[in-house]
Amino acid sequence: MEKPVYKRVVLKISGEALAGDKGFGIDSDILNSIAEQISEVHKLGVQVAIVVGGGNIWRGRNSKHMDRATADYMGMLATVINALALQDALENKGLDTRVQTAIEMKEIAEPYIRRKAIRHLEKGRAVIFAAGTGNPFFSTDTTAALRAAEIEAEVILLAKKVDGVYDSDPALNSSAQKFESIDYIDVINKGLGVMDSTATSLCMDNSIPIIVFGISTPGNIKRVILGENIGTVVRGS
Ligand code: UDP
Numbered sequence: 001m002e003k004p005v006y007k008r009v010v011l012k013i014s015g016e017a018l019a020g021d022k023g024f025g026i027d028s029d030i031l032n033s034i035a036e037q038i039s040e041v042h043k044l045g046v047q048v049a050i051v052v053g054g055g056n057i058w059r060g061r062n063s064k065h066m067d068r069a070t071a072d073y074m075g076m077l078a079t080v081i082n083a084l085a086l087q088d089a090l091e092n093k094g095l096d097t098r099v100q101t102a103i104e105m106k107e108i109a110e111p112y113i114r115r116k117a118i119r120h121l122e123k124g125r126a127v128i129f130a131a132g133t134g135n136p137f138f139s140t141d142t143t144a145a146l147r148a149a150e151i152e153a154e155v156i157l158l159a160k161k162v163d164g165v166y167d168s169d170p171a172l173n174s175s176a177q178k179f180e181s182i183d184y185i186d187v188i189n190k191g192l193g194v195m196d197s198t199a200t201s202l203c204m205d206n207s208i209p210i211i212v213f214g215i216s217t218p219g220n221i222k223r224v225i226l227g228e229n230i231g232t233v234v235r236g237s
Contacts, residue, residue, distance in 0.1 A: 005227040008046070008047040008153045011050045011221065012158050013051070013159050014140070014160060015053035015057060016055050017053075024056060025057070037220065037222065038095070038126060039095055041221050041222050042124075042126060049121060049127045049128075049153060054078030060074065060075040060136065069137070076131045097125060098125050098126075098127050103134050114151065129143060141196055142199040144158070145203045149208060156211070157224055161216065163231055164212050165182055165232035167179070181232060182232060183236060194234065195234075210235070211224050212233075214230075
């Protein structure tokens with residue numbers, strides 16, 4: 001019998017991961033593969049809360065002349081589009097799901113209520129957190145750190161296009177070295193692009209480990225949940 005090493009996790013899926021090679025929008029094959037991978041770990045009895053990004057549709061910091069807060073609200077709305085797509089894909093796999101948004105839009109999803117989210121997880125529902133933290137100038141990585149602390153998740157699974165944390169960008173440097181594990185403070189001090197510093201500090205202050213791994217290989221979420229050393233673990237020393 002396969003035994004998961006975690007009971008409750010926050011899975012962060014970046015918008016980039018949803019776009020696949022197209023770089024924009026939602027690739028339906030990838031969406032389906034991610035939903036399949038989530039359903040595999042759900043069957044092991046793991047409580048899965050998901051934070052989705054929005055970078056495949058809109059990123060506030062990339063808007064040139066627009067008011068930054070407005071651009072960030074647009075980014076938060078982009079995460080809601082991804083959340084609904086993911087909800088649909090998960091329900092096609094037979095999972096019970098709830099989307100909770102940090103900005104109220106109660107015609108399409110529940111508002112974020114911490115105790116309710118925990119209750120859903122206990123009842124075996126996958127909970128998708130959308131609209132980030134609800135505040136401009138933050139990221140969905142920070143949302144993952146915040147929600148993980150709030151719902152007392154044991155770990156953040158940071159699903160990326162890249163398969164771990166490298167000392168330089170592996171897309172640009174073919175001799176980039178992958179870390180098996182790295183301290184939070186080194187991620188911050190070396191300015192490694194794995195997570196923004198706000199998110200990394202929040203995890204550091206609350207001792208929440210982060211596992212960075214590649215989502216494009218089917219079965220990887222389950223491998224991480226079963227304790228296989230793929231990707232990079234970010235934690236304190
Ligand atoms: N965003 C925000 N506050 C939050 C979370 C997200 O303002 O708490 C906005 C921000 O503009 C960000 C966009 O939503 O660029 C999409 O989120 P993110 O860039 O984190 O997505 P990812 O890179 O994971 O696809």
